[in-house]
Amino acid sequence: MRNDRVMRVLPRNVRIALSREQLNDSYVQELRLRVGKPLLMVYGGRERMIRNERDGPYIVTKEDVREMLEYVSNFSLYAYEQEMKQGFITIEGGHRVGITGQAIIEKGRVKNLRYISSINLRMSHEALGCADSVFPYLTQEGQLCHTLIVSPPGCGKTTLLRDMIRQISDGNRWVRGMAVGVVDERSEIGGCYKGVAQNELGIRTDILDGCPKAEGMTMLIRSMSPAVVAVDEIGSAEDVHAIEHAMHCGCRLLATIHAASIEELKKKPLINRMVAEKQFERYILLGKRERIGQIKGLFDNRGSLLYSETGSGSC
Numbered sequence: 584m585r586n587d588r589v590m591r592v593l594p595r596n597v598r599i600a601l602s603r604e605q606l607n608d609s610y611v612q613e614l615r616l617r618v619g620k621p622l623l624m625v626y627g628g629r630e631r632m633i634r635n636e637r638d639g640p641y642i643v644t645k646e647d648v649r650e651m652l653e654y655v656s657n658f659s660l661y662a663y664e665q666e667m668k669q670g671f672i673t674i675e676g677g678h679r680v681g682i683t684g685q686a687i688i689e690k691g692r693v694k695n696l697r698y699i700s701s702i703n704l705r706m707s708h709e710a711l712g713c714a715d716s717v718f719p720y721l722t723q724e725g726q727l728c729h730t731l732i733v734s735p736p737g738c739g740k741t742t743l744l745r746d747m748i749r750q751i752s753d754g755n756r757w758v759r760g761m762a763v764g765v766v767d768e769r770s771e772i773g774g775c776y777k778g779v780a781q782n783e784l785g786i787r788t789d790i791l792d793g794c795p796k797a798e799g800m801t802m803l804i805r806s807m808s809p810a811v812v813a814v815d816e817i818g819s820a821e822d823v824h825a826i827e828h829a830m831h832c833g834c835r836l837l838a839t840i841h842a843a844s845i846e847e848l849k850k851k852p853l854i855n856r857m858v859a860e861k862q863f864e865r866y867i868l869l870g871k872r873e874r875i876g877q878i879k880g881l882f883d884n885r886g887s888l889l890y891s892e893t894g895s896g897s898c
Contacts, residue, residue: 584608588676589706594650597622600633600641612737614704616643616651625737628871648699655680668693676781677707677774707741707774709782713876714746718757720881720889721865727751727758727811728864729830732839733848738869739876740839741771741815745782747837748772748813752785763788764809764834766799772815797821800829813837823853830862844868845882861885 584590584601586608593601593614600622613625621640622633635641655672656663666672671681681703687695721728730747734740754760767773767790773780775792784790789807791799796814803809812834817826818841826836842848845868849855857863861884870879870893881890 584611586611586676586706588674589678589704592651592654592674592680592704594647594654597633597641597643597647597651600635603636604633608706609708611706613706616648616702616704618643618645618648618700628737648702651680651702652682652699664695667696670696671769673770673774675774675776677771679705679707679769679771681705707771707782708739709745710739710742710876711746711749711783713739714743714750716892717743717747717867717878717881717890718750718755721747722757723864727761727835729836729862730838730865730867731863732837732867732869733842733845734839734869735843735871736841738871740869742876743867743869744813744815744837744839745772745784748788748811749783749785751811751837752787760785760787761810761835762808763811763813764800764803764807765790765813766794766796766803767792767815768794768796768799769815772813795821797825800825804829804832804834809834811835811837815839816841818853820853823857827857827862836863838863845880845886865889 584606590598610627611624615623620643622643624631624633633641652660655674663672671679673679682696682699683701684696684699686693687697721730732740732744748763748765751758751761752763763785765772765784765788770792773784773790773792774782775790778792780790791803800812803812812829817838826838830836845866849858864884866882867878868880870877878892880888882888
């Protein structure tokens with residue numbers, strides 16, 4: 584691995600173990616450290632066990648986890664209490680460090696985590712141009728369609744959303760350049776570091792980093808007058824209410840949600856009404872049958888298949 588932002592938060596012994604592997608950074612998706620268990624990597628959609636110098640599995644130690652937490656938190660876990668109670672810390676570049684351990688409960692809610700036993704480093708990837716194939720289907724009567732990206736975890740939904748934002752902000756042959764407001768609650772879309780996006784999101788994009796989606800959408804509409812609002816991983820009732828408010832204010836919406844199929848999406852209690860009322864005009868369903876981020880189907884709000892990279896699909 585040659586990604587300096589990632590390598591400098593890894594424990595020394597893990598860095599040494601990875602240096603013995605033949606790795607292409609663009610295929611590294613996750614690195615999982617579990618105390619007393621083998622070091623595992625998701626690489627190109629497949630699990631890969633990292634070896635030690637004697638060619639056995641590298642076994643993660645408590646010291647490895649402690650060392651990595653120190654690097655991730657700049658030697659001050661207390662300063663990251665707000666992030667830790669959500670179960671992850673986002674590092675420079677938009678990479679997410681998920682953590683599990685013993686929850687500290689206060690007034691019925693998680694206040695923090697201690698005795699950390701597992702770490703999951705999820706890599707953030709830029710893929711400029713990955714949205715090229717979908718743009719011919721994302722406009723209707725000259726206007727950008729409200730679009731929902733539907734995807735299981737690890738299929739590239741944030742990567743696709745990021746490139747859609749960039750192209751809409753800069754403008755392309757299908758859409759004129761428009762002001763885009765991004766609510767980046769988990770710092771994964773822009774990968775902000777000290778408020779500045781590390782990923783390319785276009786010249787007309789404004790980012791609210793680390794802000795709850797529902798509150799952030801309202802703030803952006805009031806302060807920045809975006810033509811397009813983009814958010815990642817919607818799910819709460821507050822998210823849905825804020826999306827509907829933004830639509831009623833004339834903004835075009837880009838959003839993502841976890842689901843393995845359109846049928847599963849329709850069963851989600853907070854989203855099924857929006858689907859039934861045809862509030863989103865386009866649905867992009869992602870999968871990884873042949874590769875990560877494969878477009879299984881792009882549908883309109885009537886369920887008609889407009890485009891697919893797999894040659895089949897149904898709503």
